[in-house]
Amino acid sequence: MNDLPHRPLSPAGTMRRRELLARAAQMGIALPALSALGAACGSSSSSSSPPSSSGPPKGTAVLLNYQGWMGKHTVADFETAYPGAGIKQASLGSISSGAVVPQIKANMSTYDAALGDQAVTGQGVAADIIQPLDWSKIPNIKNVDEKFRSAYTHGIPTDYGKTGIGYRTDLVSDPINSWADLWNLAPKYSGKIVFTDLDRDCIGSALRYKGYSVNTTNQDELNQALQALIEIKPHLQALKSYNIGQGLAQGSYAIAMDWDYDIALAQQDNPHIKWVLPSEGASAYLEGFFAVKDTPQIEVLEAFFNFFLEPKQYADFVNTTGTAFVSNAATPYIDKTIAQNPALIVDPATLANVEFENYLGEATAAYNKLWDQFKSA
Amino acid sequence: MKLRRHWFSGLISLVVIVCLWAPLVIVAVNSVNKDTLLVSWKGFTTHWYNQAYHNPDVRGGVKETMTIALASTAISLVLAVSGSLWWRRAGHRSQRMFDGLTYLRIMLPEVVFAVALFLLFSKIRFPLGTTAVVIGHVVWNSAYATLIIQARVATLDPALEDAAADLGANAWRVFRRVTFPGLLPGIVAAGLLAFTFSFDDVVTSYFLVGSGTAPLPVVILSMIRFRITPEINAIGMMVMLFTVTMFTVGFLAVTRLGRGARRALALPEGRD
Amino acid sequence: MMRYAGQALRSLLALPTLAWMLLFFLIPLGLVVVYSFATISLVTYNISFGWTLSNYRQIHDPLYFNTLTRSIFLSISATLGCLLLGFPLAYFISRQPSRWQKLLLVLVIVPFWTSFIVRTYAIVNLIDNGGPLQHFLHALHVLSGPLNILYTPKGIALGIVYSYLPLMVLPIYVSLERIDYNLVDAANDLGANPRRTFRRVTLPLAMPGVVVGCIIVGIPALGEYVIPEILGGGKTLMLGNVITDQFLSVGDYPFGSAIAVALMVVMALALIVFRLAQRRAAPS
Numbered sequence: 027m028n029d030l031p032h033r034p035l036s037p038a039g040t041m042r043r044r045e046l047l048a049r050a051a052q053m054g055i056a057l058p059a060l061s062a063l064g065a066a067c068g069s070s071s072s073s074s075s076p077p078s079s080s081g082p083p084k085g086t087a088v089l090l091n092y093q094g095w096m097g098k099h100t101v102a103d104f105e106t107a108y109p110g111a112g113i114k115q116a117s118l119g120s121i122s123s124g125a126v127v128p129q130i131k132a133n134m135s136t137y138d139a140a141l142g143d144q145a146v147t148g149q150g151v152a153a154d155i156i157q158p159l160d161w162s163k164i165p166n167i168k169n170v171d172e173k174f175r176s177a178y179t180h181g182i183p184t185d186y187g188k189t190g191i192g193y194r195t196d197l198v199s200d201p202i203n204s205w206a207d208l209w210n211l212a213p214k215y216s217g218k219i220v221f222t223d224l225d226r227d228c229i230g231s232a233l234r235y236k237g238y239s240v241n242t243t244n245q246d247e248l249n250q251a252l253q254a255l256i257e258i259k260p261h262l263q264a265l266k267s268y269n270i271g272q273g274l275a276q277g278s279y280a281i282a283m284d285w286d287y288d289i290a291l292a293q294q295d296n297p298h299i300k301w302v303l304p305s306e307g308a309s310a311y312l313e314g315f316f317a318v319k320d321t322p323q324i325e326v327l328e329a330f331f332n333f334f335l336e337p338k339q340y341a342d343f344v345n346t347t348g349t350a351f352v353s354n355a356a357t358p359y360i361d362k363t364i365a366q367n368p369a370l371i372v373d374p375a376t377l378a379n380v381e382f383e384n385y386l387g388e389a390t391a392a393y394n395k396l397w398d399q400f401k402s403a
Numbered sequence: 404m405k406l407r408r409h410w411f412s413g414l415i416s417l418v419v420i421v422c423l424w425a426p427l428v429i430v431a432v433n434s435v436n437k438d439t440l441l442v443s444w445k446g447f448t449t450h451w452y453n454q455a456y457h458n459p460d461v462r463g464g465v466k467e468t469m470t471i472a473l474a475s476t477a478i479s480l481v482l483a484v485s486g487s488l489w490w491r492r493a494g495h496r497s498q499r500m501f502d503g504l505t506y507l508r509i510m511l512p513e514v515v516f517a518v519a520l521f522l523l524f525s526k527i528r529f530p531l532g533t534t535a536v537v538i539g540h541v542v543w544n545s546a547y548a549t550l551i552i553q554a555r556v557a558t559l560d561p562a563l564e565d566a567a568a569d570l571g572a573n574a575w576r577v578f579r580r581v582t583f584p585g586l587l588p589g590i591v592a593a594g595l596l597a598f599t600f601s602f603d604d605v606v607t608s609y610f611l612v613g614s615g616t617a618p619l620p621v622v623i624l625s626m627i628r629f630r631i632t633p634e635i636n637a638i639g640m641m642v643m644l645f646t647v648t649m650f651t652v653g654f655l656a657v658t659r660l661g662r663g664a665r666r667a668l669a670l671p672e673g674r675d
Numbered sequence: 676m677m678r679y680a681g682q683a684l685r686s687l688l689a690l691p692t693l694a695w696m697l698l699f700f701l702i703p704l705g706l707v708v709v710y711s712f713a714t715i716s717l718v719t720y721n722i723s724f725g726w727t728l729s730n731y732r733q734i735h736d737p738l739y740f741n742t743l744t745r746s747i748f749l750s751i752s753a754t755l756g757c758l759l760l761g762f763p764l765a766y767f768i769s770r771q772p773s774r775w776q777k778l779l780l781v782l783v784i785v786p787f788w789t790s791f792i793v794r795t796y797a798i799v800n801l802i803d804n805g806g807p808l809q810h811f812l813h814a815l816h817v818l819s820g821p822l823n824i825l826y827t828p829k830g831i832a833l834g835i836v837y838s839y840l841p842l843m844v845l846p847i848y849v850s851l852e853r854i855d856y857n858l859v860d861a862a863n864d865l866g867a868n869p870r871r872t873f874r875r876v877t878l879p880l881a882m883p884g885v886v887v888g889c890i891i892v893g894i895p896a897l898g899e900y901v902i903p904e905i906l907g908g909g910k911t912l913m914l915g916n917v918i919t920d921q922f923l924s925v926g927d928y929p930f931g932s933a934i935a936v937a938l939m940v941v942m943a944l945a946l947i948v949f950r951l952a953q954r955r956a957a958p959s
Contacts, residue, residue, distance in 0.1 A: 088614050092625070093626055094626070114614065116614050116617075117617065124924050124925055124926065125923055127926065128720060128925075129926075131720045131926075132521070132522075132926075133525060133531075133613065136531070136613050137614070149718070152719055153718070153719050153720045223904075223909040259910065262908075262910065263826055263908065264825075264826040264908025264910060265908055265909035265910055266908070267909070268630070268631070269627075269630055269631055272441065272630065272631065276441075276443075278803065278805075292440075295440045388717075388718060390718075391717055394925050398738060398912065398917065401910070401912040402738050402741060402742055409767055409770055411763065412763035412764070412766045412767035413767050415760065415763040415764060415767070416763060416764045416767040416779075419760050419761075419764050420764075420779075420783065422837070423782075423783065423837070423840070424782075424786055425801060425807075426794050426797035426800075426837075427789060427794075429797040429800050429807075430789060430794070430797045433797070433800075481691060482691050482692045483692075485688040485689070485691050485692065486688070486689060486692035488685070489685055489686065489688035489689040490689075492685055493685075493689070497689075501689070501692075504692075504696055506946060507704075507939070507943075508696075508700060509894055510894050510939060510942045510943070510946070511704075511898075511935065511939060512895070512898025512914075512915055512919075512935065512938070513895075513898065514898070514900070514918055514922055514923075515707060515922075515931075515932070515935040516700075518707070518928065518931070518932075519706055520699065522703065522706050522707075522928075523699075523702060523706055526706075538699050539699075541695065541699075542695070542696070542699050542700050545692065545695070547842075547891060550846065550887045550890075550891060551845060551846055551849055553887075554846050554849050554850055554883045554887050555849050555853070558850065558853035588849060588852055589849050592780075592846075592848065592849050593845075595780070595845070596841065596842070596845055599784060599787045599788065602788060603787065603790060606919075619790065620790060620791065620792060623790055623792050623793060624792055627796070631796055635793060636793060636797075638790070638793070639789040639794070640789065642788065642789060642790060643785065643786075643788045646788040
């Protein structure tokens with residue numbers, strides 16, 4: 027069912043550079059008036075509209091992305107629809123979002139676009155590596171729900187995820203509904219608990235447990251979160267940054283802090299797995315694609331982003347990755363197992379309890395130190 | 404095999420070799436498991452090998468890794484042999500400096516090398532890619548190769564070479580007929596080691612490959628970030644089989660050539 | 676005349692190595708040292724090249740000192756493990772006829788042609804509680820109850836021993852292979868105590884290989900970060916993790932460089948002490 031996704035490589039991948047100025051001169055911006063009007067209400071009619079420009083975009087853009095985090099056919103279909111344009115994907119080596127900005131900044135000419143969450147784009151703005159997009163070239167942005175569009179302004183939002191709890195109801199006899207439950211049950215299920223090996227997720231969850239914001243810069247609150255984490259560490263089997271759902275399905279551990287889409291996938295293999303959005307709240311990420319500053323491939327990117335947001339294409343992305351999605355216009359094409367999964371669907375009431383991770387600015391150093399201290403404990 | 408005389412070391416060797424191969428058994432079993440999530444055994448299939456074989460990232464990765472490994476091994480061996488031979492007759496101070504240089508390369512965590520080279524290349528605008536990776540690999544590979552060949556050089560008897568020289572052979576001939584055969588086991592050992600290192604390297608390759616074709620370990624690492632699947636295990640097995648085949652062919656070719664050359668030169672056969 | 680030509684030629688031999696290392700090792704290293712005195716804004720990622728000691732002062736945290744001690748201890752254990760297993764193996768191989776030697780060497784190396792990462796994850800399966808190793812030890816009645824090696828420092832040590840074993844075996848083998856065992860065997864046949872022969876003859880001749888093996892296992896083991904992550908469950912912070920994190924996750928190049936420089940200094944000192952002791956023990 028959910029096979030390991032394949033991303034087809036663009037053929038040859040040669041970069042042909044065209045003068046940006048010449049392109050711009052040729053460009054006549056004349057939007058189809060109808061599709062522009064449909065924006066505010068998220069109407070399901072005429073949801074797919076190509077951008078209008080007199081010359082087709084040409085060139086290959088390099089997208090920094092997680093391996094497999096793309097629709098199975100998206101890139102191939104894009105390259106068929108726009109001959110001469112190509113997308114080449116480069117891999118993020120580290121799963122930590124903190125790695126994206128330094129990686130791009132250190133080598134600006136290598137990447138044209140990247141996947142990043144709000145923390146990354148916040149950091150990217152401060153480091154001045156983000157290229158603003160011409161939204162008139164991306165009319166399909168109207169397919170993205172308003173709340174996500176307004177939260178993610180520097181690029182196109184692609185998905186979001188929450189860090190909650192997944193546990194085996196057949197191995198754990200007590201109900202778990204909150205972080206407090208997890209922390210209280212830790213001694214009883216010692217050695218059978220796994221946390222994510224990600225600083226923001228762990229610290230954020232501990233902060234929610236203590237009743238604080240996941241973006242706090244208050245050192246006292248951070249210390250409390252650190253204490254909570256150190257307190258539970260002896261009971262943790264491991265800190266994993268991958269494959270958490272797999273271990274849960276196998277029974278290697280019984281309780282896990284994990285992302286919603288990973289739990290949803292594991293549930294297909296073992297129906298005893300239950301997903302919990304803790305009552306104190308959860309940290310979440312909202313991520314998307316953004317363009318790197320001064321990229322010469324900006325037209326290719328804008329065309330690609332627009333193409334990506336077409337309902338069928340976006341659905342391909344969601345079906346491949348199994349992630350919680352940001353566009354309701356694509357729902358008809360999305361697998362029922364994803365579209366109707368309680369772990370992935372979020373109603374407004376629950377969404378209120380989810381807090382998106384933001385850029386921390388100067389406080390980043392404090393979080394890094396905290397993480398080192400936790401890992402060393 | 405002389406087993407009875409060395410039963411103790413033989414027993415330990417057996418245990419160690421079995422342990423070395425044990426994870427491979429797991430990899431092999433996983434690679435033919437129908438279960439995508441590898442939770443339980445769901446039946447035998449060769450589907451994953453098919454998928455891996457046709458995966459363009461994997462093919463590109465294998466080609467890239469092979470190129471890098473062979474190139475860096477060759478260059479490292481040249482540096483190691485030339486350096487060790489010089490070291491043998493060099494003065495004490497020069498020797499110590501050379502040793503310092505060698506040990507320094509081994510002492511640094513690889514990530515520091517990788518970043519240092521990355522910074523250097525970005526500053527002088529040297530293009531990242533296969534060449535950059537090979538350069539990086541040679542820096543630390545040659546250190547390991549040098550150590551091994553130095554250990555071997557220490558056991559060579561210089562009297563043999565002096566005798567050959569006194570009998571009228573020039574430097575190149577002395578090297579080819581006396582020194583090189585003496586060094587051969589060391590060269591083979593060092594070459595195997597250097598190749599294996601390059602082959603499996605993630606850090607240097609990751610930093611210096613830029614947006615070029617990713618070498619295989621980098622491809623696998625990114626695949627694993629998503630999920631560990633039977634396909635990844637299939638890749639591991641395929642790569643091993645491919646490399647073994649390559650080396651067997653290479654080995655047979657070299658020994659055939661070596662035997663032919665030795666016969667032509669009427670040299671004595673090696674210790675067999 | 677020929678001697679002069681020979682000498683000039685010999686100096687030329689040093690050239691490739693020296694040139695390569697100057698360009699691609701020493702100069703980048705200099706860059707690292709320069710970076711260690713610089714500062715970076717973690718907001719804009721703009722580096723200012725000053726001459727500040729702030730990075731080194733940051734290292735003076737007990738957090739990093741504990742990490743260093745932990746890494747050293749783990750590395751020493753793993754090196755000893757490699758030595759105890761690797762020496763008999765190298766010895767056994769060196770005692771076989773040449774054809775068998777090659778075969779055995781290949782048997783030792785081939786598992787390492789299967790991607791380090793894939794192999795390490797296979798080890799996770801092997802040593803997991805409820806995995807094959809636990810079953811095996813139960814069957815031998817050596818162990819009862821859970822194995823508890825995975826996701827502990829023991830697991831990390833095991834992983835390092837496994838991954839670095841060829842590094843110990845090869846240099847020792849290379850030293851041992853040169854020994855003319857015909858003489859050794861003859862001496863033994865003539866009545867010499869084999870254990871004594873081993874201690875007085877074989878062992879000292881193997882020493883250069885042993886020293887090399889210990890160095891090329893023990894020191895890089897200090898910088899390991901993949902194995903602690905996978906087999907240690909990410910719970911044990913090792914020096915390699917700290918340095919890699921700085922470069923790959925945090926992007927604080929100056930701080931990472933400072934840690935690297937400090938590590939190098941510590942290791943250089945240790946090595947100097949070691950070599951001095953070695954020279955004093957065997958003046959030849």
